């Protein structure tokens with residue numbers, strides 16, 4: 001079997017007596033969308049923080065792309081291809097959508113920020129940026145300052161910025177938060193288009209989006225993963241229904 005791109009073994013963290021992540025075992029396979037769902041306060045944000053390196057673990061091991069990254073700082077994990085998107089504003093509002101992506105491409109090539117003024121003239125960067133914008137349905141917004149894009153378009157732009165860094169795993173932290181129905185549908189469509197090409201760990205409250213996108217779902221309740229399985233298995237699990245999904249998930 002192919003090695004997972006991300007593996008968490010026995011990861012745990014407590015704040016005093018509160019076990020926020022409680023001996024979590026989880027893996028993400030190459031090309032898989034693995035969603036983590038759970039009620040408010042279940043520990044999802046903490047888990048994402050531990051994976052990205054923003055938060056230290058109390059114990060356990062995090063292996064990314066074959067390397068033990070448990071003690072590695074966030075920037076080294078990012079450099080190794082672990083990209084966190086959403087709930088972090090990476091967009092520069094004064095710059096156009098194209099410039100925002102071009103800057104991410106430029107950063108990947110190791111140039112420093114002070115060359116910013118050369119970006120507009122660099123055709124290769126602009127073409128690369130346009131390719132990503134096209135991929136995410138934003139080609140017609142290339143010249144628009146990022147700050148005046150709609151909320152859903154900003155989310156798509158954040159995704160373009162993440163993808164421009166050629167990640168091996170995308171950590172998607174509530175990408176649908178604050179988006180309307182139409183924009184959520186659009187983002188689901190965009191992510192569906194990327195399916196199979198990138199491994200993604202998706203934390204999301206919108207169950208419609210989760211069940212439409214995920215290959216597997218893990219359910220986190222009080223810091224503990226109570227089930228991992230296909231959307232069908234999760235929907236049919238009596239334990240999950242009782243602990244979390246309730247009638248809504250059964251519908």
Ligand SMILES: Nc1ncnc2c1ncn2[C@@H]1O[C@H](COP(=O)(O)OP(=O)(O)OP(=O)(O)O)[C@@H](O)[C@H]1O
Nearest residue numbers: 015018019020038039040041042043044045046047
């Ligand atoms: N720095 C902290 N100190 C103490 N308790 C914390 C801290 N950070 C989080 N917690 C607690 O840990 C628990 C898990 O929080 P976390 O934000 O990870 O949950 P979540 O599943 O992401 O919730 P939501 O779905 O509402 O975003 C909560 O009870 C929270 O109050």
